[in-house]
Amino acid sequence: MLATRHSDGYMKSKDSSSPTASSVRQFWLNVVAEDREVEMRIHPAVAVLAMSRWDTAYRWILARTRAAGVTCKGDQPATTADERAALRKVCWDMADDLYARGSTEHGRLALCWLMLAADPRYPATLWPVMPALQWVVDEAELDEEETVAAALRLTVWWKAAAGESTKEKMSLFALAADLENQAVTDLKDPVVSDGPGVVVMPKAKASKLKSEHAPYKDLVGVKLPLVVARDVAGVRRTLLAEYPHAAAAIDLVLRDLREGEPVRLKPMLLVGPPGNGKSRLIRRLGDLLGGIGVFRFDGGSSADAIGYGGTPRGWSDSTPCVPARAVQTYRQANPIVMVDELEKACANTRNGALWHVLLQHLERETAARMRDVSLDAEMDLSWVNHLATANSTEGLPAPLRDRYRIVKVPAPALDHLPALAGTVLREIAAENGEQGFVQPLAGDELDVIAKAWQRAGFSIRKLQKIVAATVEARDAVAMRH
Amino acid sequence: MTEADDKLREDLAFYERGGLPSPEDLEKAPRIDLWRVVVQPHGDQHVMRVTGIVSRRPNMAPVSEIETAPVRWVDRGFLFVRTRNTLYELGEPAEEPAVPV
Numbered sequence: 001m002l003a004t005r006h007s008d009g010y011m012k013s014k015d016s017s018s019p020t021a022s023s024v025r026q027f028w029l030n031v032v033a034e035d036r037e038v039e040m041r042i043h044p045a046v047a048v049l050a051m052s053r054w055d056t057a058y059r060w061i062l063a064r065t066r067a068a069g070v071t072c073k074g075d076q077p078a079t080t081a082d083e084r085a086a087l088r089k090v091c092w093d094m095a096d097d098l099y100a101r102g103s104t105e106h107g108r109l110a111l112c113w114l115m116l117a118a119d120p121r122y123p124a125t126l127w128p129v130m131p132a133l134q135w136v137v138d139e140a141e142l143d144e145e146e147t148v149a150a151a152l153r154l155t156v157w158w159k160a161a162a163g164e165s166t167k168e169k170m171s172l173f174a175l176a177a178d179l180e181n182q183a184v185t186d187l188k189d190p191v192v193s194d195g196p197g198v199v200v201m202p203k204a205k206a207s208k209l210k211s212e213h214a215p216y217k218d219l220v221g222v223k224l225p226l227v228v229a230r231d232v233a234g235v236r237r238t239l240l241a242e243y244p245h246a247a248a249a250i251d252l253v254l255r256d257l258r259e260g261e262p263v264r265l266k267p268m269l270l271v272g273p274p275g276n277g278k279s280r281l282i283r284r285l286g287d288l289l290g291g292i293g294v295f296r297f298d299g300g301s302s303a304d305a306i307g308y309g310g311t312p313r314g315w316s317d318s319t320p321c322v323p324a325r326a327v328q329t330y331r332q333a334n335p336i337v338m339v340d341e342l343e344k345a346c347a348n349t350r351n352g353a354l355w356h357v358l359l360q361h362l363e364r365e366t367a368a369r370m371r372d373v374s375l376d377a378e379m380d381l382s383w384v385n386h387l388a389t390a391n392s393t394e395g396l397p398a399p400l401r402d403r404y405r406i407v408k409v410p411a412p413a414l415d416h417l418p419a420l421a422g423t424v425l426r427e428i429a430a431e432n433g434e435q436g437f438v439q440p441l442a443g444d445e446l447d448v449i450a451k452a453w454q455r456a457g458f459s460i461r462k463l464q465k466i467v468a469a470t471v472e473a474r475d476a477v478a479m480r481h
Numbered sequence: 482m483t484e485a486d487d488k489l490r491e492d493l494a495f496y497e498r499g500g501l502p503s504p505e506d507l508e509k510a511p512r513i514d515l516w517r518v519v520v521q522p523h524g525d526q527h528v529m530r531v532t533g534i535v536s537r538r539p540n541m542a543p544v545s546e547i548e549t550a551p552v553r554w555v556d557r558g559f560l561f562v563r564t565r566n567t568l569y570e571l572g573e574p575a576e577e578p579a580v581p582v
Binding site: 085088092095096098099100101102103104106107108110111114119122123124125127128130131132134135151154155158159161162163 | 493494496497498499500518520521525526527529551552553554555556557559578579580581
């Protein structure tokens with residue numbers, strides 16, 4: 001009910017300067033991160049209000065109190081309700097000590113300590129806090145968005161003071177952060193509800209998330225958009241012009257796209273010699289398909305290989321599986337996950353299980369009900385597009401090879417040089433922010449490039465270096481003139 | 482900004498520095514016994530009020546039930562509350578506030 005009221009509030013002010021999810025987040029990040037700014041314009045209790053964990057607040061207040069020249073007892077971490085309860089007496093005493101010093105600075109810190117001593121199970125512990133905290137927030141010079149964010153968190157504290165949270169084991173900091181995440185999710189709903197979409201993390205099948213997975217809270221129960229294929233013919237034309245050597249491959253890659261329908265490609269493995277533009281082709285495909293996210297996973301790096309399937313929840317820093325990370329990063333239900341150098345990932349015996357994990361993700365029915373071991377949530381990852389690159393299919397386990405459509409990307413030949421060099425030149429110009437100001441390569445320049453490229457074995461990666469060197473040489477000559 | 486607001490601001494700043502009303506001020510202030518704290522939604526915000534039996538209140542019956550205006554400050558020893566216009570002494574609570582510290 002609470003979140004609804006606030007999300008209504010957001011909606012009403014939408015036309016003017018309505019706060020966005022990111023700006024609310026950003027405010028809290030600023031408040032917490034910029035100590036100096038906090039000292040200048042914000043009461044420390046407002047900064048404490050912005051914190052999402054009791055122990056974060058505890059450490060911060062401890063440091064601030066010590067900086068104010070006051071000796072503090074104890075520096076124990078407290079993560080459970082019982083551990084916090086044991087420390088609350090210390091916090092209460094700290095407030096007494098600070099108030100006895102008779103200065104505004106110490107008094108303000110005393111209020112922070114009372115916030116730490118506040119326990120939702122005992123509403124009376126909040127009574128001395130709330131009128132003062134409300135006053136502090138009212139007096140703080142916050143802009144409209146910040147005021148909304150602060151009011152949202154204050155509501156949680158007030159409700160606890162009213163005795164509505166006496167069964168809660170979580171700290172007020174965590175409760176407030178939870179509500180804020182919920183409100184932010186409500187904010188995002190109307191934005192993504194147009195067009196086709198999929199709820200990747202159904203609420204009923206998700207456990208309570210750990211704090212390190214806070215970014216995933218936004219996904220719970222939310223319909224994420226499916227990127228739709230638009231102007232497939234135009235995409236094809238552009239790709240053919242830029243990668244003339246890969247014409248057959250491009251047609252195979254685009255085969256599954258249907259105009260106006262969500263992008264859903266069969267798993268594909270682009271095979272070809274090193275440096276022939278396989279990964280670039282996939283990235284470019286993402287750009288051209290309406291900004292569909294391309295999440296790269298490096299098969300050559302063993303550290304990465306461990307992480308494809310995610311690490312279990314019990315680990316201290318557990319990481320969700322790569323497709324889930326891609327969905328979260330791009331907030332799309334069908335991003336592209338690109339495994340680079342797949343054969344290296346599979347050859348690495350230390351990570352023998354990688355291809356096993358991959359198989360599960362490539363199977364749509366399994367992927368539709370994938371339980372992520374880190375988030376402990378069932379996810380529908382069946383819309384994630386799986387593309388991979390490899391220098392050869394040798395050494396790939398047969399079951400894995402069978403799952404992919406193998407797309408051969410040949411090495412370019414000398415004939416393709418003018419088109420490819422043009423593509424590379426445009427990329428260099430775009431990187432330097434000089435789009436439209438770069439002279440096309442002249443005939444004599446192309447001749448020089450052709451010779452160098454031939455020696456380099458027709459690798460696009462090498463071509464980039466050669467063209468870059470040519471442009472640099474050209475600039476140097478221009479300066480001399 | 483009225484005189485009452487100025488006085489309130491001055492008092493809140495004083496309480497923030499750890500100050501307490503003097504015993505003389507408290508003796509002169511209306512006293513609330515059998516008090517309870519009530520927290521209610523009020524517009525977009527919440528407010529805290531105190532209900533109970535008030536005595537020593539000028540221009541009113543010697544003893545009557547009261548619900549205060551929104552409370553602007555309560556001390557952690559529950560000795561007094563301050564509303565915009567009035568300082569109240571807190572007497573006997575209806576139930577001892579549970580503060581397990």
